[in-house]
Amino acid sequence: MFERHRARLLAVAYRMLGRTGDAEDVVQDAWLRWSLTDVAGVADPEAYLVRIATRLAIDRLRSAQARHESYVGPWLPEPMLTSRDVAEDVALADSVSTALLLVLEALSPIERAVFVLREAFGYPYGEIAQIVGRTEATARQTARHAREHVEARHTRYNTDQATRAVVTERFLDAATGGDLRALMSVLAPDVELVSDGGGLAPAPRRAIHGLELVARALATFAGRMPPEPSVELVSLNGGPGIVIRSGQAPVVAITLHLVDGLVKTIHLVSNPEKLTGLRQG
Incomplete structure (x- = not known):
């Protein structure tokens, strides 16, 4: 029972x-x-x-x-893998955002x-x-x-999953390809990057604000990929997300929050204690 x-x-x-x-x-x-x-x-x-x-x-x-x-630096909720059923239910997806x-x-x-x-x-x-x-x-x-x-x-972010998926893919391609101009094209002028390393992984101790500063921070991050890197698009917390692994171990989880089709807020978790639920197998 x-x-x-x-x-x-x-x-x-x-x-x-x-x-x-x-x-x-x-x-x-x-x-x-x-x-x-x-x-x-x-x-x-x-x-x-x-x-x-x-x-x-x-x-x-x-x-x-x-x-x-x-807690050292910004605190973010632990990323959680979610099913397609959750992502397709707007109210349910928002409740785990x-x-x-x-x-x-x-x-x-x-x-x-x-x-x-x-x-x-x-x-x-x-x-x-x-x-x-x-x-x-x-x-x-x-x-x-x-x-x-x-x-x-609570900012009312875009909930259209198709748009979120497209923007997430464009964001990923631009960031991993080092294309700063393409990266800036998907970011809102007042974009915010919040990174949670918990003092256990390299991460800014404060949120970063503004188009150019965030784009450059992301480009710097992309240039420091871990050994044996792999990048996976997954459903995180009710929407499209990105998980970066080193071998089989997850080292970063990223979720994007959109307003008017542009990335308004980026949540990046690198605290290893918060990534154990994303391990493969």
Whole structure:
């Protein structure tokens, strides 16, 4: 019975935590609690398990906030491989977008839980209230505050997957070919490059802004490819993405966010601890 709901638990935990490893740990801890439960007395296993996983994720979020304060350089969510089904569902794809997950970092753990359960999974407020241990009125109020926060800070990027795929390929060709002019042609004038190396891989300690600075930073990066490099176009966080490997090991994951058909934001993750979920085999 637990296996029937594993995918849902992992989906909830990842959207709350932004790290696949932490999400998997939450699911494992939920399994341990489930294994000690008299399941015959559980009327609604899914609701019961989601409540356990959500509360475990809330606890992890509270401890993670302190870790983020001492993090070296910009913090980005851990890239996650996603299926074509996710990419074709606009709402579902947006719910795992690194851009949205980054905005959710500013919410309190309870606000994030309520937002995820309501906006990504459509749980009714009464059930959300039981999951997070609040009244239904409080759950509604929390959801409204969280939604207002997200809408005020979340840039509405292009969601057309065909356009995103074409631009991602053009970006990749220009960057790997060292064609600075072609690279600049796909970037917005106010493009931003955010790199997450976590102090464990070379990466700018601050976001880079502006067409020329970002283009030159990318050209420099492309000139420092790892040994035995290979480049793969994949579906990352609900949309087209790029994974660069050295042999079999992933060393960089890149997701592009578009506005009006041009790259507005680039998220580049090189922290090796955040790339383990992209390993082949």
